[in-house]
Amino acid sequence: FGSASTKIQRNPLFATITSDDISHFKELLGEKNVIQDKDRLLTANMDWMRKYEGSSQLLLQPRSTDEVSQILKYCNSRRLAVVPQGGNTGLVGGSVPVFDEVIVNIGSMNNIISLDKVSGILVCEAGCILENLDSFLANQGFIMPLDLGAKGSCQIGGNVSTNAGGLRFIRYGSLHGSVLGLEAVLANGSVLDMLGTLRKDNTGYDLKHLFIGSEGTLGIVTKISILTPPRLSSVNLAFLACKDYLSCQKLLQEAKRTLGVVLSAFEFLDSYSMDMVLTHLEGVRNPLPPSTYNFYVLIETTGSSESYDKEQLEAFLLRSMEGGLISDGVVAQDINQASSFWRIREGITEALMKAGAVYKYDLSLPVEQLYNVVDEMRSRLGPSAKVLGYGHLGDGNLHLNISTPEYDDTVFAQIEPFVYEWTSKHRGSISAEHGLGLMKANKIHYSKSSETVQLMASIKKLLDPNGIMNPYKVLPHSLLFQD
Ligand code: FAD
Ligand code: 2HG
Ligand code: ZN
Structure with a gap:
């Protein structure tokens, strides 16, 4: 299993589930939201890559913040360890138990609460699937500021908890910028209402940032307020070939300089990635004639002027072709062709799994x-x-x-x-x-100094003194379970 085989011991201070615990949860959540079914547990215990597998005997599906709060309060008092789970598409083994932690899946909390059509601020529950949010917004003239290959399964709560980047990062930046507020439940069940909807708010420490990217180790994110940009009408996508890495790099510099604000994605893959996709994914083909290109680049522009944007992209491509930065290329003629280009880039992870x-x-x-x-x-x-x-x-x-x-x-x-x-x-x-x-x-x-890591461990200890929230993850085990 390579890197998955980190040798760790179950923390003996954690309790194990009893029949009294099960009865308690059934009373709290109703029978059907307390899952002990073997097949469903098998799925919930296994990560997307099928590389990390826990042995949890219990999956809980809360439907409200209050239920999440009651669950955590009880688990904390009983020293039952918990793993928060969203769409379970994470790629670092964070979303599944290591041992027998209780899985708390947020997927039933999937209501859209409000959209302010003037400011584009969306407020929703953490279990909303990213693609569903984007489709909802599309009808209202807005777009989610992030997009990733896992959009059909990942949840906004999981995205926030991992501080997911993805394909639109170059344009819309980090979730630390676009998430305006959130609601989170701490290990002891207390609910932190930080669900602000303001662009600017400098009133003390901005604690929501602790939950963005903390991977469920500090609490469970239950609601999110996020700034969504207007959905612009003119989107163009070019699929290009470059002879070497230096050309890709120079092309990036040029694209940033000349396309400026309309640039909405700049992605690359090498020929080994292309071969992987062509070998393992059905119905995918290289839009460029077979050749000895070493690199491929996808450049997307998004703006509001159909003819101007297209002209600008075409002029840029022509210059780059003349300058030798691009060896070949094609611009998508319609939305289907554009999705077939994206399929190559977004399909690499899936192709690798098959290999x-x-x-x-x-x-x-x-x-x-x-x-x-x-x-x-x-x-x-x-x-x-x-x-x-x-x-x-x-x-x-x-x-x-x-x-x-x-x-x-x-x-x-x-x-x-x-x-x-x-x-x-x-x-x-x-x-x-x-x-x-x-x-x-x-x-x-x-990547982080020991002083920084030590402070992280102190914050973790403050918010989760019994260490029940997603144990064994994010921080070194030696720090997590020290006295
Ligand atoms: P999960 O996998 O369920 O959980 C991820 C982590 O967040 C876990 O530690 C979990 O405990 C915690 N968590 C989940 N929900 C909550 C919650 N409500 N409160 C507190 N903690 C919670 N990632 C990128 O950044 N960019 C990409 O481009 C990208 N592309 C991907 C493409 C594919 C095909 C796949 C399979 C994955 C990709 N990922 C990418 C990784 C993954 O999809 C993201 O990390 C995603 O944000 C995880 O969301 P999720 O709902 O599946 O969370
Ligand atoms: C992507 O950008 C994802 O495609 C997944 O972040 C990357 O599988 C990977 O390594
Ligand atoms: Zn990525």
């Missing part, structure tokens, strides 16, 4: 150095592994994935700690957008 074992890294690096780690990894591993580099180039975020037919300790020993040391040496981040979860809880020091 066998995958070692997944999500790195932030200075753009100039970003692809060097892929090259180095490839020469370290030789032909025994397929090394893929792709990601959100516009945000300096590389997805380095290594694919082998099955998990192999010798391959793993070649990858780690090399990949983390390399990232640290270049002052990068070992988690750009997926979080630390279980996979990287003990690796945080590669």
